[in-house]
Amino acid sequence: MDNKMIVAWMESGMMQIPILLMEKYRQIGLDEKELIVLLQVISFIEKGNHFPTPEELSERMTITSKECSLILRRLIQLQLLKIEKDNSEEVRSEKYSVAPLWTKLADELMSEQKQKDLQTVLDEGQDIYTMFEQEFGRPLSPMECESLAMWLDEDKQDPVIIKAALRESVLSGKVNFRYIDRILFEWKKNGIRTLEQVKIHSAKFRQKPKTTAGQQLNNKKSGTVPLYNWLEQ
Incomplete structure (x- = not known):
């Protein structure tokens, strides 16, 4: 290829098309024709022509100027x-804006992300119900399902924190909703929002268990770690 042709090709400019x-x-809401017309408008704008006519657009395409005009109207609808007033020069004119x-x-993009976030919450919710039924060894009652839904929807509890409260109740040997609800209440009151905070908070209470001297001696001999009774809080 002739060097002059390469230079001319490079100087004609390049247009970046967003992958999105x-x-x-x-x-x-675009079809392929409308997309190409829109890209042609962007191309004209980048070359300094901010208000290309349907005839100018049509010269680059295989459709008529009338069809270009109809597509431009639809793009605006x-x-x-958008057509804006161009006051950059002494003579007032109009220009296209692709903002x-x-x-x-x-x-x-934001709508899709919200849908993904919602689906994640729904999936986590379903996972929580399964986890509770596994630990309880039976299907949850309607009242228990309502309590679980209340923690998620009304109290806005993080599913991860609810799972941690369930594990806490299992470790304490008190697998019931009243006990779990009390744990969640105490954690919320103390500003517990993450798993790391849960570990620190729980460890603090387990270091000072409410046990008798005899129980403490037995715990030391057996090597067991006493658990905190959240219902006594």
Whole structure:
């Protein structure tokens, strides 16, 4: 290839197309023709022509200027393209803005993330019910299911913390909802929000168990670690 051709090709410029646009154009309401028209508009803008006519767009494509005009109108209706006043020069004119397109893509991305977060919460919720039934060795009663739902929905308890409270009740040999509810209440009152805080808080109480001198002596002989009774708090 002639060097002059390579230089001319490089000087004509390059346009970067966001991968997100190529992945999500269908979700934001575009078909392939509309996408190409939109990309052509962006291309004209990057070359300094901020308000290309349907005729100019049509010259680069295999569709008529009339069809380009209809597509431009639809892009504006979809709020993916906007016409603004251009006051950068002495003569007032109009220009296209693709800012609505980037906003739409950002909204789509945020919406998908919220859906993923919701699904994660639902999955964790289902996992919690399974974990409780395994530890209880039976299906949960309607009242127990309601208590569990209340911890998740009303108290906004982290599923990880609820699981930790269940494990605490199992270690204490008191596997019942009243005991677990008391643990969650105490942890929330003391600002316990993470597993690390749970470990520190629980260890602090286990170092000072409410046992008699005889029980303490037996614990030392047997090598067992006394457990804290949360219902006595």
